[in-house]
Amino acid sequence: MSDRKPPPHPELAWTLAAELRAIFRKLKLRAREQGGRSDLTLSQVAVLLRLEQDGAATVSSLARAEAMRPQSMSAIVTPLQESGLVRGVPDPSDGRQTLISLTPKYLKWLEEGRAARQDWLTTTISQKLSFQEQEKLREGLKLLARLIED
Incomplete structure (x- = not known):
């Protein structure tokens, strides 16, 4: 038997999980558009x-x-x-x-695609989020990192 307590707000956790999946899916699609893998x-x-x-x-x-x-x-x-x-x-x-x-052509294409996605995301963050919001995003990323820790 486990000593773990049930989560205090299972409905909130379920909603957050669904929203995260939807946001990550859209982010991945937008990044893919920028990186040239669509073909x-x-x-x-x-x-x-x-x-x-x-x-x-x-x-x-x-x-x-x-x-x-x-x-x-x-x-x-x-x-x-x-x-x-x-x-x-x-x-x-x-x-x-x-x-x-x-081939070297693939490796160059891959590097260019990754750079394009990084540039797009960097520009988007800079243009759409204030410095304070970027700091909040940094804190949110720390929480996300905890979700995938073993």
């Missing part, structure tokens, strides 16, 4: 992020990681190759396989 599908973004996080991979291993068939993953990877965001090179340990990796 990629969610599946393509997932593949790019996986390659960024895990490094080069075969189409088959990407398909397993995303729980799909290799043929479906090929249909996602091909346009990324055609756009120059990823490239395929023979796997040194198995020449029959092709390793898909990120």
Whole structure:
């Protein structure tokens, strides 16, 4: 049995959680508009992020990681190759396989997108919030950080 007491205001917590989710969703969409990812599908973004996080991979291993068939993953990877965001090179340990990796073009595009989102958010905060409101936002961010602490 837990010694934790029930929250004093569960209705308020529920409302705050719903509002946070809605605000974060809108913020994410607005930031995405600024960063140039709008022309990629969610599946393509997932593949790019996986390659960024895990490094080069075969189409088959990407398909397993995303729980799909290799043929479906090929249909996602091909346009990324055609756009120059990823490239395929023979796997040194198995020449029959092709390793898909990120290109310098992708890394530049990613850096520019992140910089554009940072610039947009910085400008928006500066233009829409007074210094005192920015200080309040800083305090609110500390509270949000506590929500995700382990």
